[in-house]
Amino acid sequence: MDTTSHVYYGDSKVCEEENYEGLKVTYGYSKDKRPDKKQIMSGMITNELGLPLYTETLDGNTADTVWLPDAMRHFRDLFGEMYSDSIFIADSKLVNKKNFGVLFDKTNPFSFISRCPEKFCSRIAEKTVSEAYSLNEWEYVGPCCKDEESKRATKYEVQGFDKIVHGNECRLVVFRKLDGDERLANESKKEREKIEEGIKKEFKKPFACEADARKAMDEFAKKYKPSLFNVTFEIQEETIEKRPKGRPSKSQQKLKITSEFYVKLKSLEQNKEKMEKAPSVVGNCSTDYKCSLRYKKQ
Template structure:
């Protein structure tokens, strides 16, 4: 008997079960569209009473429900309609912590990157997402505690949780990194955890070493996509790894002399090409839209020439003007203070007064 028949035969209102699933059925619908459960089950062998795909879906639903901890799922599903959220009736006791841990171990053994990439490929195909522009970045995740088994001194640790450059400005905390490749703005297609003290330049190099293979799995060969990354991409090893065929966009660090040279060239040549307003956000009276212009040239890095575009922002002019005004105001206040001190002094002759002024 299905649920509709069951509810049609209800005579006592006390027999009605009421659940508040909020937005979670929508999450389940999207999970179905990208074949989340089936993909995980195909890649993660298991003989447990609950299949890995359903357990991972349960974890996702729990996370997106607003609950912070990834444990005690059995309490969460005690008051949920599992037939609606998971597609089948599952006892909440199935989601005991030890069962969740066993599934996560099996997912790790099967390869988390492989599973994630396969699911992301399903999403790209189903929603017809543009993957011709690939963005790369890393972020740090702060943690509390010692994590002795994952310290930098443990050679065979799968992940080193340690102190490193903190993007959250918390150098006192240990951390690990997450590196991601995203398409169409912010849709991840590849993700990996990195050591807490890993260098962005080296992480970039590791990604570059297999990005062509990864993108070909998404139907894009070399030259068919543009790799976008921050200034950590610019190093001799990375530029060598990126080769001739892969197109890329990055920012040239100011530490390179070529950066200063090409900017000076753009200012002196005055051959700017108007780009206009690029902002998606509607401009307001107090926040007018920023206008851009560009100057195209080339730079030479490690014996090879690259196309370079200097971008000028009208907002930068305003920020610079405000900075100059602040500096002028500060200098004026300083001079006024010195003036008061000097006018209180008595000098024997004009020459002494002139010498005093030279020190201001």
């Protein structure tokens, strides 16, 4: 199950008329990366081969979290009594406390697979990942798809844990990528170059005061916080003597003394802890893991 956006071209003034109750062509989150254009959304349920089983046209500002409960009802209607033998797969928008009430319905529970959001249920994903790395009992499962059997296919290791999530038994599976040292070295090199380029761009000019320089350093650190590198800076103050503007008088005018503050790179070193986990994040350094959540009884 998933949704997507479609850029709308044409006249949509009717959508702005009073008491209009039809499809709303409007601005919303653009998966086409065109937030400047009005759009409509569509939701789709497919089978395991990707063939559409159900599709619905939605208002342009419909969020996944809004349509998901409807999608689950459509899923149940599509398969009838056989739905209990099927697995409902959706992205992390599926995983929230409200949807758990539907997924774990006592009469008609769903079997499902989804990615566990980072902050869900008191950061249970983060805690489970830490537990996985502490135990270090990874099981090799190979490529995720049968048609990816090649030397270049990404391979995976996993660990599974039974957890109680909002009062329901779930299976949390942590998996990490296995990539060669050469690929990791290339990724590390690219990230270093990205950081160095960012430093040149952000700190090219001096700052008028030390407070502004420190603020810029903090903002840079937040921007590159998930990095494989630890970046440290130092502030260098330079004193400049300036003559007042205008033609100098016969009597010698005093020079105006001002200070400028430069942010300089002090060190750029690899984060050893993150480098050890790096095989799981090559190609995406914003997270150190992926954690999927499954209904335990599936």
